[in-house]
Amino acid sequence: MADNNGIELRGLFKIFGPHGEKYMQAVRDGMTKDELNAKHGHVLGLKDINISIPASKIQVIMGLSGSGKSTLIRHINRLIEPTAGEVIFQGQDICKMNKADLLRFRRHKTAMVFQKFALLPHRTVLGNALYGVELQGMSRKECEERARRWLARVGLDGFEDHYPNQLSGGMQQRVGLARALTNNADILLMDEAFSALDPLIRMDMQKILLDLQEELHKTIVFITHDLDEALRLGDRIAILRDGEVIQQGTGQDIVLHPADDYIADFVKDVNRARVIKVGTIMSPVSGPANGFPTLDAQASLEQAARLLSSRGKDRAIVLGDNGAAEGQITLRRVIDAMVTPVASEKEISRPET
Amino acid sequence: MDFLGAFPQMGRTDLRDLKKGIDEAFRHFSRTHGQAIEDFFHPLLKFLVWFEKLLLATPWPLMIAIIAALVWLGSRSIKMTIGSILTFLLIGYLGMWKDTMSTLALISVATFLCILIGIPLGILMARSDRIQAVITPILDIMQTIPSFVYLIPVLMLLGIGKVPGLIAVCVYAIPPVVRLTNLGIRLVDRDVLEAADAFGASPRQKLVSVQLPLALPNIFAGINQTIMMALGMVVIASMIGVPGLGVPVLKAVNNQYLALGMMNGLAIVAIAILFDRVSQKFGKRLQKHSETIHG
Structure with a gap:
């Protein structure tokens, strides 16, 4: 496109x-x-x-x-x-x-999908899906062909002749999505x-x-x-x-x-492990790269933690787009980045004895 | 004290002159324009007469078959179809066939006219708050003013006959279809309208693809009410020379014929019930899509 x-x-x-x-x-x-x-x-x-x-x-x-x-x-x-x-x-x-x-x-x-679905209650699923292309002035046959294709794509084949009222919310919104996609x-x-x-x-x-x-x-x-x-x-x-x-x-x-x-x-309540990518928190490679697991820079902290713990290593090499080593990441760094920096929770550590 | 006792009304002569003036002005208007107005309504008269003759010329078994077929198409109910056949057989057997056909012709033409004028008017009202503000009080007047009062100018203009009767019926019967078309369109879900806008529907496409179909249950309720009110006017219409079931009723009132009045009155009721049930069933069948509501 x-x-x-x-x-x-x-x-x-x-x-x-x-x-x-x-x-x-x-x-x-x-x-x-x-x-x-x-x-x-x-x-x-x-x-x-x-x-x-x-x-x-x-x-x-x-x-x-x-x-x-x-x-x-x-x-x-x-x-x-x-x-x-x-x-x-x-x-x-x-x-x-x-x-x-x-x-x-x-x-x-443009095509639009709405919170409350906004389907035409008097039209079947197929009639709803082709509404946009019908307004574009496409021939009925082509409208139906296209609409059927997109309905199948969102998992609604077999429901073409149902009315929106007969479908669950999730399926109604699939119709909404199919209607928008049919518009191309x-x-x-x-x-x-x-x-x-x-x-x-x-x-x-x-x-x-x-x-x-x-x-x-x-x-x-x-x-x-x-x-x-x-x-x-x-x-x-x-x-x-x-x-x-x-x-x-x-x-x-x-x-x-x-x-x-x-x-x-x-x-603060976001699962940081899934959002933050290793590429953002990596440091320059120090020490040998051989024998350590490698990760894509786009991998999430969660994926990194899983890899490190399954391999029993505490260091991984981060690869850039071209496949060359760009940096490294340690288990400690991963854990640091996962923890919310703001001290929002109550202190739970005890004084060392 | 005199001032509080008697209402300070307009002088007797002034009042009489005022009324006379209005009457004279209208009479003048009627003399100069009466013919033109009559010519204007002439096609309507021809259509009504033709339709009435058609109903009367149709052999009665064929007529009953047509009625039964229409009832079946509208209601898909065996019970109702058989009921309609029996009703018309009884009406014929009791000697009211001819009057019933005249009444059917009048009601059909009046309803057709009301729909033809009423639905576009309702659409206009729904489009503009200003038009609604103008038409609503007019509809209020049409529904509440005693029919005899607006019969006077109609009679002065067109004399006694079928067309003034038809106009009187329409004036009385048109408000529901106008009101409910307007209401139905205004009640259409805003979210669905917004969706139509978002996909680039022109105002006309919106009307045809969204507003009218979704307003249909209300429009149908309006048409149903219009038919009922038109039937209610049959007796009054007979006072200005419209043939039909109203004529014997009028005769019965004047001469205290109990049986004649009851029979013709009940024939009107039977037709009314038939029209009502069939049109309601038909309206419901149009709402097929709302039958099963998912939880």
Whole structure:
């Protein structure tokens, strides 16, 4: 897939209320959300959002409810009009498109998956899956062919003639995913797509999405309030609070270097062993390399610990992309990095005797 | 004290002149434009007469077969189909066949007209809050104003006959279908509408693929109510010269014929129940997709 499928969000502001534009200058000059609400009865939804969403990668937008994440994703296909700012895709500002261009953009370039599935209850599973391509004006036969292919791909063959009401939540969301994939759009917008599913099914769907992404390489914007989900799926993560981006980077960046106490608090319960890669904590090779196990720089600490303990060694060599030794890692270093640096738990060590 | 005792009403002569003025103005309007309005409604009259003649000319066994077939198509219920056959056989045996056909013709044409005008009107109302704000009070007036009152201007314009009767029936019967179309569209799940938007549906595509299908149960309830109200107007319509089951009822009231009144009244009830049950069953069958709700 082409490399120009990234999305640039530049200086995006959204003020909810009848006269949002009137207060833009005041907000730019530093008026806070609370002040704006108290003085003018308008709600600041998004404040100066700047995110470069990379092409063909999964960008996660994370935040708690009310942080503006659902508002943000709806700016990308302009279901919500921004008060100020630009959304650039393939050199075009989506916020400046006229109605016809916007419809074309939504039909051909984007597809969306919703938290509450938002399936058409009066249509069968097949009828739902082909909704997007039907709107594109494709022939009925081709619509059905494509939809059947994607339904099979998400594990729904045999259910084409069921109605959404007859399916469980997990299966309904598979229909939602198939509907979005049938569109064959470059951008996939997923608004808390898996939040309504129970944990096991959610893991299942995450796996389906990761497997699909491996071959499809779409530009995916994934909204979630669940940090584990964000770390599992996100090539990049942006954390939103009160309509502002407070940190963005890779999952590892965020876990290792939280920007403030709020994020530190967030990440303290994360399973660091799965997030942190050995490449980030390795040190230069010292001593002989022969006879020690080797690891890929992209391997997680968990994988490293498992390898070291199974081989009975306390040192491993880390290999770079070209297969040459780039550094080393010790068991002690692995354990150090796994432990949360913040002294959040009660001290449990006893004085030495 | 005098001021509190008697309401300070308009002077007698002023009031009389006002009423006279309005009457004169309307009479003038009716004299100058009556013909044009009558011409406007002429195709409607021709259609109604043609349909009534068609029903009357159809041999009765064929007619009963057609009715039974329609009932079966609508309800898929043997019980109801047999019930409808027996009902019409009894109606015919008791000598009310001709009047019943006239009434059926009037109700069918009136319902058809109400749907033709009512559903688009309901869609318009659902699209714009301003249009809703204008139409709602008009519908309120149409439903509450005594039928005799709006019969006066209709009579002045068009005289006695089938068309004024039809208009009177429609005025009374159209509000439910308009209201429930509007309500049904407004109640459509916002999430589903957003999904349609996200996939690039134009307003027209949204209407056809999402709003109307999801509003259908409500629209159907509206059509059902419209039919019931149209049947309720049969007797009043007969006062301005519309033939049908209302005519004998009117005659029975004037002459205290108990049996005649009861028979024709019950025939109206039978038709009403039949229409109601069949259209409700049909509406439910359209909702096939909501039958099994997953837990």
